[in-house]
Amino acid sequence: MHIRLCPFILLAIATFALSVPAMAAELAELGEALFFDTNLSANRTQACATCHNPATAFTDSRDGGVGGAVSLGDDGVSLGDRNTPSITYATFIPDFGRDNAGEIAGGAFYDGRAANLVDQAGQPFTNPIEMALPDNAAVVDRVRENPAHVEAMKQHFGDSIFDDTDAAFRAISESIVAFEQTSQFAPFDSKYDRFLRGEYELTVKEEIGRKLFYSQIFNCHVCHQIDHRELIEGVPFTTHRYHNIGVPVNREVRQKNGLGESHRDLGLLENPAIDDPSQAGKFKVPTLRNVAVTGPYMHNGVFKKLETVILFYNKFILTNRESQTNPETGQPWGKPEVSETVEVDLLEDGQPVSSLQLSALVAFLETLTDKRYEPLLDR
Ligand code: HEC
Ligand code: HEC
Numbered sequence: 001m002h003i004r005l006c007p008f009i010l011l012a013i014a015t016f017a018l019s020v021p022a023m024a025a026e027l028a029e030l031g032e033a034l035f036f037d038t039n040l041s042a043n044r045t046q047a048c049a050t051c052h053n054p055a056t057a058f059t060d061s062r063d064g065g066v067g068g069a070v071s072l073g074d075d076g077v078s079l080g081d082r083n084t085p086s087i088t089y090a091t092f093i094p095d096f097g098r099d100n101a102g103e104i105a106g107g108a109f110y111d112g113r114a115a116n117l118v119d120q121a122g123q124p125f126t127n128p129i130e131m132a133l134p135d136n137a138a139v140v141d142r143v144r145e146n147p148a149h150v151e152a153m154k155q156h157f158g159d160s161i162f163d164d165t166d167a168a169f170r171a172i173s174e175s176i177v178a179f180e181q182t183s184q185f186a187p188f189d190s191k192y193d194r195f196l197r198g199e200y201e202l203t204v205k206e207e208i209g210r211k212l213f214y215s216q217i218f219n220c221h222v223c224h225q226i227d228h229r230e231l232i233e234g235v236p237f238t239t240h241r242y243h244n245i246g247v248p249v250n251r252e253v254r255q256k257n258g259l260g261e262s263h264r265d266l267g268l269l270e271n272p273a274i275d276d277p278s279q280a281g282k283f284k285v286p287t288l289r290n291v292a293v294t295g296p297y298m299h300n301g302v303f304k305k306l307e308t309v310i311l312f313y314n315k316f317i318l319t320n321r322e323s324q325t326n327p328e329t330g331q332p333w334g335k336p337e338v339s340e341t342v343e344v345d346l347l348e349d350g351q352p353v354s355s356l357q358l359s360a361l362v363a364f365l366e367t368l369t370d371k372r373y374e375p376l377l378d379r
Pocket of ligand 1: 047073074
């Protein structure tokens with residue numbers, strides 16, 4: 001039997017189905033305009049895109065006098081204390097909370113202090129060392145200066161949206177997140193994704209690297225894989241959990257940003273929702289997607305090269321002098337932000353990476369680069 005639907009109902013369904021994505025696309029357009037608008041900072045020099053530059057996988061491509069380890073603020077002098085992460089694939093970060101195994105996971109920033117991306121998008125505007133506007137009302141005022149923004153805001157959130165500053169501010173954040181949810185932030189078109197779809201053949205080296213990464217002779221999978229099965233599409237290459245792997249203090253940054261050498265970044269313990277001192281020094285495991293083009297590395301940008309990051313893990317497994325030396329400085333690796341809570345048990349478990357394995361692992365990590373950023377690999 002055929003089910004007959006009244007043509008008007010069909011028309012209504014069709015219009016609804018068409019208008020939902022169309023509305024989302026327009027909201028993302030508003031979000032994009034806001035993301036690139038330098039007027040939303042105190043001196044009108046800085047936008048989200050200044051630090052999250054789409055040309056470099058939404059990381060900061062400026063040197064800032066610290067080799068890009070941390071970012072300069074809108075005042076042109078303030079330096080942050082954390083490296084600007086790539087925000088590609090950030091839309092897959094779950095809300096801050098407990099995961100299925102009961103572990104603390106998710107949230108935005110290295111310490112998850114923004115519960116989700118909407119909370120996050122509201123914070124840089126008024127951060128004194130970033131966009132530095134005095135308060136949320138000032139952000140809304142700056143948005144109101146632009147007739148195109150005003151029209152788009154009213155269209156999406158209603159004519160009276162500017163009557164309520166809090167509602168308007170939230171609408172601004174939501175628009176930016178709609179932009180962050182577009183496919184340009186998560187195209188899943190890296191060589192690795194293409195390989196999974198049968199569209200690309202890995203080179204011998206890339207394939208050895210892939211096998212090593214998944215072999216579980218190294219311990220990478222403990223923290224950088226959610227699903228321990230191979231050949232799954234759409235994986236983020238992080239559990240989104242928090243770990244203290246003993247990343248050394250970036251002393252150059254601490255001298256230049258004025259915090260001084262005695263300052264400690266407590267990581268997860270900086271999150272107001274956490275007061276358990278055993279969580280100090282843990283940082284959110286970042287995605288490995290686009291990692292080959294988003295150095296410097298770690299929460300403080302202390303390592304310049306991908307090879308150094310991987311060799312760093314050997315220090316927990318090998319005791320010889322070479323593995324206790326940072327190849328970038330020729331000096332010992334240096335003191336962790338928080339020494340007491342380094343997860344030595346997890347880090348000691350696994351084989352050390354040999355130099356041949358290192359180059360294969362790097363070749364594999366390079367296959368996680370979105371197609372648009374592949375030219376950056378040749379530099
Ligand atoms: C001055 C440079 C700078 C500006 C401007 C800036 N950010 Fe960031 N962004 C950072 C840094 C540094 C971090 C990491 C900070 C931390 O962990 O405490 C970050 C973190 C993030 C994250 C979290 C990523 C993750 O993996 O948890 C998102 C999303 C983000 N920024 C989006 C934005 C948006 C949207 C704007 C504009 C409203 C913006 N940023 C403006 C430097 C910047
Ligand atoms: C105990 C958990 C753990 C294990 C095991 C682990 N990682 Fe990590 N990884 C992390 C955390 C946490 C960070 C971020 C640390 C920070 O910012 O201070 C990180 C950072 C990285 C980064 C830098 C990412 C960036 O954008 O800065 C790379 C690359 C990386 N890991 C690769 C690996 C590889 C390859 C292995 C195996 C040899 C491995 N990791 C094993 C937890 C782990």
